[in-house]
Amino acid sequence: DFDHHNRWVNNCVGHRNYRLYLLLVLSLCLYTLAVLVACVMVLVRTTHLPYGLDKIITIVVAVPAAGFLVPLFVLLLIKAWSVSKAERSHEGKYQYLHLKNPFDLGCARNWCFTIFAPQGPKYMAEAVGLQSAVGPDWVPMQTLHCSRGPSGPSPPAVLRPGAHPHIQTRGLYTPGRAPPGRRHPADLQEATFNLELSV
Template sequence: MPLRNDVIPLVKEPRPPPQAPRPWILPSLFAAFNVVLLLVFSGLFFAFPCRWLAQNGEWAFPIITGPLFVLTFFSLVSLNFSDPGILHQGSNEQGPTAVHVIWVNHKAFRLQWCPKCCFHRPPRTHHCRFCNVCVEDFDHHCKWVNNCIGHRNFRFFMLLVLSLCLYSGAVLVTCLIFLLRTTPQTLYLDKVIAIVVAVPAACFLVPLCLLLLIQALSVSAAERSCEGQCRYLWGYNPFDQGCASNWYLAICAPLGPKYMAKAVWLQRVVEPDWVLMQNLHCPMCPSALTPSAVPGPASGPQPQPLALHRPGNAPPGSGEAAALQELPAGPVLPRPREAPR
């Protein structure tokens, strides 16, 4: 059959060779060291400056700093062992033989194939090179806790940053008040420990406040840290539902079931001989495809219907895989392959 100018043959892409797993001992030890560091400095703080203030009638300082320490420790440990929103791995027998497009606020996104997890990733789902998993609504990988920050633990991350800011500020103020109250006294050990505790609290307070401000602005605009260098080409963010709705989705919305299997159900393995590719845009950019604009196949077996997605009552952008709804419309576009020489 002669080749046409507007058709391209199709082949399966070769799978990349398996890579050796990254060492996990050092990141895990670093995360455990951060927990121990928090316990050590907090123990010194409550044993010396805070104890002296409480013994002299200043009970407001342990009453304020105590619950803040409990909240900080709880959020830190919870973030270390939380599930960021890991998606199920697909079957090894499946491959990137089809193009899947889903719609978010009247804009089309082409699902990217993950060669390591073997399924097409929903929007805002990325593969973490440190954890070697695909995380739903991926924001970044936090080395301080050795865990990804995604859909299911983003609220724990915000709680940790907020509690660290409040706890560091309270510790710094308490140590400064203790040093001022004990100026005429000769409490050398207590003063040295108060300075040792106040210095790291002051050093961490400024970057933590900046991080909290940046994350608050990102949540208000429904942006993610990993998307900082990839802005939307059409001039607006389709995941932005307004400041109040964005905060509700990030902090208060139900998380849904774990390990969204519908992200894998979107796959359809088809292998037609030829397909028109003239209206298929760059795979790394959101495409403005519509079901009526996609041309049909020139020959070969008919492709299966495309699984389209429209968000339900909950707006997209937070837990996108949880709101996937399959609607039959339009054809599946397989990926192009090189013509036989």
């Protein structure tokens, strides 16, 4: 159910957030239309007055509003057509899928499914859960050894009661080595493999 990667919201649009994306585009259309209508009403009601700073500002606001309204409205129509056909933008790139769409339930049921269907599971939740950031005995510290800074020596590392006297630091993940935490790389690979099978 992947639609596209949107650079304006810096996120991919798919099954879990498609309805929110439609709501975003619709609200942007309504907002831009309201701004444009307000500017036109101001210009119409002040036609008998000479040009001043208020009219210039109104025109400066109305022109970009009209320029944004057209592509936003076209985008809204494209997405509405996509929902009606139960076909996402990514699927439309492949011509061999145009023979018969197995996900098309009819226009009304497609809209009901898009708006009211449950979000479903987060596919990356299991893979992310395997990467614990730190172990149970880890305590944040500023530096590994005492060094004199501008405000004096930095405090030494403090361990919780009953913890082993070893220092555990955060390290960057490198391929072939275990990520920071208590998990083994094989667990992460198995979760990634299961994720690829489920997709």
